[in-house]
Structures are given as C-alpha cells and as structure tokens.
Amino acid sequence: MxxxxxxxxxxxxxxxxxxxxxxxxxxxxxxxxxxxxxxxxxxxxxxxxxxxxxxxxxxxxxxxxxxxxxxxxxxxxxxxxxxxxxxxxxxxxxxxxxxxxxxDRDEFSYQEMITHLPLCGISRAPKRVLVVGGGDGGVVREITRHAGVEKIDMAEIDAGVCEASKKFFPQLACGFADPRLNLMICDGIDYLRKAAEGTYDAIIVDSSDPVGPAEVLFQRPFFELMHRALKPGGAICTQGESLWLHMPIIEEVAKMCKDIFKGGTVNYAYTTIPTYPSGQIGFMICTKKDDKKASMKVPQRAPPGPGPMNLPPLRYYSAEVHKASFVLPQYATSALAGYLSH
Amino acid sequence: MxxxxxxxxxxxxxxxxxxxxxxxxxxxxxxxxxxxxxxxxxxxxxxxxxxxxxxxxxxxxxxxxxxxxxxxxxxxxxxxxxxxxxxxxxxxxxxxxxxxxxxDRDEFSYQEMITHLPLCGISRAPKRVLVVGGGDGGVVREITRHAGVEKIDMAEIDAGVCEASKKFFPQLACGFADPRLNLMICDGIDYLRKAAEGTYDAIIVDSSDPVGPAEVLFQRPFFELMHRALKPGGAICTQGESLWLHMPIIEEVAKMCKDIFKGGTVNYAYTTIPTYPSGQIGFMICTKKDDKKASMKVPQRAPPGPGPMNLPPLRYYSAEVHKASFVLPQYATSALAGYLSH
CATH class of the missing domain: 2.30.140.10 (Spermidine synthase, tetramerisation domain)
Incomplete structure (x- = not known):
C-alpha cells in the first residue's frame, strides 16, 4: 500500500x-x-x-x-x-x-511579476538578492536579467523540486547555471536567523500555500527576520495568495507588515495566472525604512533585458503593468485601506 | 431518453x-x-x-x-x-x-466593469443605452445607478434566462423593475437592423461565448449595425473573451473593429472573475467618430451612486480600476499593437 x-x-x-x-x-x-x-x-x-x-x-x-x-x-x-x-x-x-x-504555459506571469516588481521598484538598483523557496528556478531566471545584481542567494528546502525542474522544465532551470547564484538546500528561516543584518536589497519569497511546509513563511517571525536582513530601502516580495479567495489571510499579513515595516511602505499587487486558484495571485511588497521615499508602485528603472542567459523578451511585465498591478478591486482597496501605504 | x-x-x-x-x-x-x-x-x-x-x-x-x-x-x-x-x-x-x-459570489466584477467602463468612459453623460443579451439583469442593474440615463432598451433572445434570474438571482433581477427599462425578447441583430441610426450613447453586449446562439454577436454584420446605431462619440462594450485563452479571437475582433470604427477609438480592457475560464474576461470597447477626442481609458465622470434601487456601493469598479483595466500583459499589448488606439 x-x-x-x-x-x-x-x-x-x-x-x-x-x-x-x-x-x-x-x-x-x-x-x-x-x-x-x-x-x-x-x-x-x-x-x-x-x-x-x-x-x-x-x-x-x-x-x-x-x-x-x-x-x-x-x-x-x-x-x-x-x-x-x-x-x-x-x-x-x-x-x-x-x-x-x-x-509551461503561464509560469511567466508569476515569475516576471514576483521578481521585477521588487527589483524594478526599489530606489537603488539591486546588487544582492535572496530567494526563499523558488526551487523550480523561475525566479532566479528572472533575476539573472538584472545586470547590476552581483549575488543571488537562494534557500530552498526541497532539493527534489530543483531536480524535477532541471529535468522537466529546462526553460525555468536555466537560471541555475548563472555563476552569481549560491544555491543552498536549507530551511529559509534557519538561513535568515544566521544572515547578517542589512544584507539584502531584495528578498523574494516564492512559496507554496500556507498549509504544509510553507506555513511558517506566512508568519510573524519569518517577516521579522526578513526585515532585519534587508538593507534600508530594501524590499520583500512574498507570494500573497488570492484577492478573490483569501482576503482574511491577506488582511492579517498586511496588518502584521504595517507593524513590522514601520517607517517603510506596505503594498499589495497582483498578477493574473490561469492555473492558480481563482486565476490570480498577489504579492505582499514591503520596503524597509529609508531616507528616500520612493513608492514601490512606480518603477524606478526600465524593465530588464535578456541577461547573460540571453532570455526571450518579457511577456507579462512592463512599466505600465507594474503600476496597474497595484490597483486593486474596490472591495480589496476598502478592506486593506488601514494597512497599505498611499 | x-x-x-x-x-x-x-x-x-x-x-x-x-x-x-x-x-x-x-x-x-x-x-x-x-x-x-x-x-x-x-x-x-x-x-x-x-x-x-x-x-x-x-x-x-x-x-x-x-x-x-x-x-x-x-x-x-x-x-x-x-x-x-x-x-x-x-x-x-x-x-x-x-x-x-x-x-452570486463574483458576478459583480463582470457586471460593474462591462457597464461602467463604457458609461463612465464616453465623453457625454449617457442618456440612452442598449443592452444586447444580459438576460440575467445584472447589466441593467448597474445601468440604473446612472441618474442621467433616460431609457434602457434591452434585446435578450431567451426569455428563459430572465425568468430563471428573477426566481434565483433577485439581486441581479432587481433592475428589471426600473421604469426606464424597455425589455424586448428578440434577436439583437434583428432589433439593430430596425433601430434608427445614431440612437444610442452606449451599446453593451453581454453575451455568452461565440459558440451557439451568441456566435453572430462576434461577427462583422453585428458590429456594423452597432456602429450605425451609435451616436457620434457613443461607445460599444462587448464581452471579449480571455487574454489567456483567446488571443486569436481577440485579434480578429480588434482588427475588424479598427476598420469599422474608423476615426473613433478601439480599446480592450479586462476584469478578473474566478468562475470564467482562466479567471478573467475582457471587453472590446470602441467609440464612434466624434469631434471630441476623449480617451475611453480615462473615466470622464465619477463612479455612479446607488440609483433608484438604492444599490449597495460598487465592489469592483473605481476610477483607478477603470484606468488600470486597459493595461494589458506585455504579450497582449504586442499582439494587439496594430489594432488598438493609443
């Protein structure tokens, strides 16, 4: 059996x-x-x-x-x-x-949006980026487009996901070949506990849903560790569930982020993607307090090019899509009004 | 059997x-x-x-x-x-x-968007509106919010849909009680053939997919009849399938509209809605040539209020959502570049 x-x-x-x-x-x-x-x-x-x-x-x-x-x-x-x-x-x-x-068919919308929203949105061009999860390699692939990035740390708990992706999704796993990547098979929280304060320009959390192994990635201790590991002005972008299905979860996370990212910004954006429940998924995007007051809602740099992997042109993300993705349906705008930055 | x-x-x-x-x-x-x-x-x-x-x-x-x-x-x-x-x-x-x-759960996104995008987007406040299809009553419900509308003509081919809606969806069918409504059980194309030229400020086509009874509503003769029935500066807003599933259909319709609506504008917007295939649906929105050159992409008036039915506040549509809904994923922007207005 x-x-x-x-x-x-x-x-x-x-x-x-x-x-x-x-x-x-x-x-x-x-x-x-x-x-x-x-x-x-x-x-x-x-x-x-x-x-x-x-x-x-x-x-x-x-x-x-x-x-x-x-x-x-x-x-x-x-x-x-x-x-x-x-x-x-x-x-x-x-x-x-x-x-x-x-x-294969729709991965690009998620991978492009979870990556370029933070990397094009933060005020300084990103140099060091941490990926938590993302074992399929898609987020790393998108990060490789950013020429200014010097080092990509990645903490994926499950080596099995990386192996399956290398075998069945070569177009996702191509980023694994970038020499800037430091792939660590480990628990993301354990890794962040040991990370030096103020290390990262951006932390991208490409997790599964908050049930099972990824549950802790939606909880306060993890968000506090991420905040600590960010440089001032740095940003987190985390998989943030669906506006159509999970408003209570989103409200809870937004409330927590407002508290943790005091003096910084807290925002929520979304992308459409047919194979995720309800056909869309959102991102909680927060910046650590800084002197500069750039809004994450407006891109601070142009969409990245093909990078050393000579990737095909972006298929979902654009500067206009960046701005539009922060505009939420009226019901969500109302529900999150007390937590999100203007 | x-x-x-x-x-x-x-x-x-x-x-x-x-x-x-x-x-x-x-x-x-x-x-x-x-x-x-x-x-x-x-x-x-x-x-x-x-x-x-x-x-x-x-x-x-x-x-x-x-x-x-x-x-x-x-x-x-x-x-x-x-x-x-x-x-x-x-x-x-x-x-x-x-x-x-x-x-019940997600009808509001579709009904609000297919209605208020054209009615808030045209340069003159709408007075006379035609609905083709829309037998559930949801579009009429949303039109009733617009105080300036004097007459709503509706051509629905299937009385059975109206009857079922009145029985099982009272929150949709409430619009049927508005005295401005002229409900006609008839073929929308037949009706438009007889309609006087330049009658309508807006025509909203709330149809099922282009297979079965609604197939003709995606074809050239119908679009030409709609164009003829519009006042200068008037707009059509038609159910336009999904950007994720039906780009060939959308390209074909956009190409046709560019030809028919010469001197006017041709645009495409979308809304998210979990129960439609791929979790979203789009709208082809075109205006008839006019002296004024208002862009449909920017609302020309505030979102409407509760109207005589004392409807609850809008849940999806807002002025910001109006503008954002015309921003398409990069792949769609590229594919439709030759057909859509700037």
Missing part, C-alpha cells in the same frame, strides 16, 4: 473523473494531504489520459481540472508529494501535494 | 466525479453541446452532492470544477440548456449549455 492508498484508507478522499476517447472511465480515489489533493490515482497509480483536479482546503468546493496527457513523474520528496504531468492545455505541469506550482 | 442521454448516445461525453461525504460516487456522463458541457447527469438527472466541471471547445483540456450542493433547476429553454445549482464555493450558479454565466 503506497502513500496514496494509505491516505485514501484514512478516509480522506476526493474524486476525479477519467475521460478517455469518448469513454467515461469512472472516478478514481486520490490521496489528499492537508495542503490539497494528490494526483488522480487508481490503486496508487496515476491515471494517464485522465483528469487532474486541484482540490485544497484553501479553496473548498472548487478546483481547476486539467486533462492529463501523460504522467512524467510521481514521487515523494523528503517534504512533499511531487508530480509532473503533460497536458495539452498547459504543457508540462508540476504539482506539490496535489497543488499546481508551475506550468 | 432525454436530451442528456441523447447527446451521450451521440458519443459526445465528458465526465465528472461525484464526491459525497468521504465516498467517491463514481463518474457520471454528461451531455455536451458544441458550446460546452451539460451539467452532471446520471441517466439524465442532475446529481446533487456531485461536482460540475465546465468543459468547452474554447478551453479544451481544462475546466473549473464546482462542488454542487443542490440542483435548483434543469431545463431546456427555446435556445439552450439552462441549469441553476447551489454551491458552497460560489453561491447560486447559472449555466447555459454547461457554461457558467453568473454566480
């Missing part, structure tokens, strides 16, 4: 229909962890030609369904269930604990 | 898993029309407690899945399959030919 069967035996089940060439194959039980649902399984095996539905406690009663063309990998890393499958709709898809992390 | 069984017998099937209280119920065949997938059925009956997955030829290999709490209505109108069900995730959901049209 493998992990999926054990989980099923625990009474936690979800279901998904298999669709073949005009023939309904029936439903398959799938393993479910606290963070979401495992891939479609039948007796613990992934079902090629079936459908994957992303279920999660953070978006109950709904889920994106993706037709699977071929299962490429299904494994258990030291920390989580990892699967990779091919689909016609989104190309190659990587899931952790049954939750989509990255797909 | 009812319609769902007939369609299944035609070999067009899709599948969906039913999930009960921890027990997988198995997959159910569901009817599928060209426009999408019918609701979950087992021997032609909707399955309460199961899951609905929205499948469609315009978003192959993917679909939003919504857990059904209770099926409220399943019927065949004169034109299409109509179903209404309750869900925990999105409240009450209305589908046409198996495609989600409106849900």
């Amino acid at each position: 493998d992990r999926f069967d054990q989980l099923t035996a625990n009474g936690k089940v979800a279901a998904l229909a298999g669709v073949g060439a005009g023939v309904a194959l029936g439903a398959y039980l799938l393993g479910r962890r606290s963070g979401g649902a495992g891939l479609v399984t039948s007796s613990g095996r992934l079902v090629a030609g079936g459908w994957f539905t992303e279920l999660g406690t953070l978006w109950p009663g709904q889920g994106l369904s993706i037709q699977i063309k071929k299962v490429l990998l299904k494994t258990r890393t030291k920390f989580q269930d990892l699967a990779v499958f091919e689909s016609d709709a989104f190309g190659t898809v990587l899931t952790l604990d049954g939750v989509v992390q990255v797909t | 009812d319609r769902f069984d007939q369609l299944t017998a035609n070999g067009k099937v899709a599948a969906l898993a039913g999930v009960g209280a921890g027990v997988a119920l198995g997959a159910y065949l569901l009817g599928r029309r060209s426009g999408g997938a019918g609701l979950v059925t087992s021997s032609g009956r909707l399955v309460a407690g199961g899951w609905f997955t929205e499948l469609g030829t315009l978003w192959p290999g993917q679909g939003l899945s919504i857990q059904i709490k209770k099926v409220l209505l399943k019927t065949r109108t004169k034109f299409q399959d109509l179903a209404v069900f309750e869900s925990d995730a999105f409240g009450t959901v209305l589908t046409l030919d198996g495609v989600v049209q409106v849900t």
